[in-house]
Amino acid sequence: MTASPFMLKALNIASLAMRMTSPNPRVGCVIVNSQGKILGQGHTQKAGGLHAEMVALQDAVNQGNSVEGATAYVTLEPCAHHGRTGPCCDALIKAKIGKVVAALSDPNPLVAGQGIDRLKAAGIVVEVGDGAHLAEQQNPGFLSRMRRHKPWVRLKMAASLDGQTALQNGQSQWITGSEARADGHAWRARACAILTGIGTVLEDDPLLDLRLCANLGAAPRMPHLVIVDSNLETPTSAKLFQHSQPGALTPRQVWIYAAKDHPDKRSALEALGAHITVLPNEYGKVDLSALMTDLAKREVNELHVEAGHKLNGSLIREECVDEFLVYLAPKLLGIGQGMSNWGPLQDLSQGLFLEFTETQLIGKDLRVLAKVTA
Secondary structure (H helix, E strand, C coil): CCCCHHHHHHHHHHHCCCCCCCCCCCCEEEEECCCCCEEEEEECCCCCCCCHHHHHHHHHHHCCCCCCCCEEEECCCCCCCCCCCCCHHHHHHHCCCCEEEECCCCCCCCCCCHHHHHHHHCCCEEEECCCHHHHHHHCHHHHHHHHHCCCEEEEEEEEECCCCCEECCCCCCCCCCHHHHHHHHHHHHHCCEEEEEHHHHHHHCCCCCCCCCHHHCCCCCCCEEEEECCCCCCCCCCHHHCCCCCCCCCCCCEEEEECCCCHHHHHHHHCCCCEEEECECCCCCECHHHHHHHHHHCCCCEEEECCCHHHHHHHHHCCCCCEEEEEEECCCCCCEECCCCCCCCCCHHHCCCEEEEEEEEECCEEEEEEEECC
């Protein structure tokens, strides 16, 4: 189903909240009278702040507009529970809205149709489905966490056209250009957390921050960090702890998942603020599926992965990846390190099948988005 013009407006407004609402969904709201005049509009604020409907209602008040009998276009069903804020459906009822058009019903068990039911019980006309496909694309992580109890996992890779992410000697900086690297940081910024492996930490000592996101305007929320580290080898001197120290400008959580507990190492890392979770699988490695379930419990919606070919391969093999974000540079590197280490397969039918959803030139590099097909 395509979106109506006012729902498209609401979706565009919701996109302005792309990097700020976690763990809440990105929602936009536009309130329109019978003559098609926009009375108020707004998007969800950062967690603890007002939801989109509240912002739109306040915007109408600020402009001196009455919303009685008006139509509210909302990209997600208005909430019906007391969380960090009050129920949005009650606010719409109190404002005497005449009709609510929602793109999606909310799969959150605390809502799950209750907002719609309360609106209808108050005599408000409710329609659901306008722009549903576009609204789904805007909140893949929140919807995944509510429906599947795990985050939406996006695996980012930068490679040459012949699929090499590094030379045989490990050199990888930089295969892609500065524009692609900045774009990759923008994708980091929309995620709730960034995941990497101990191999990357030891070899590259990455910051995994948002230093290339100056063009995003206001300082974005800093995503949490997830490290897959079977033997707790993360050095206490690692740069990734810089933003997790008490008093840091934008403190973030560092969650380390191990397969074995080492009390001395644990104590040293916990002293830096790290949270250690031991989740072994039958092979003595970190149970990646259980890790994803645990991250959902920590309210992680979108998980951005930047790891080496070994961990990439493990995540693919364990069916933990939902989407690929790949930057391809216009160069060939010959023999090197590939994108992911998994297999070998015995038949082409055993491959992981994808659907290309977007291709775009970023500087001189090609950005490819591809989703795993069911």
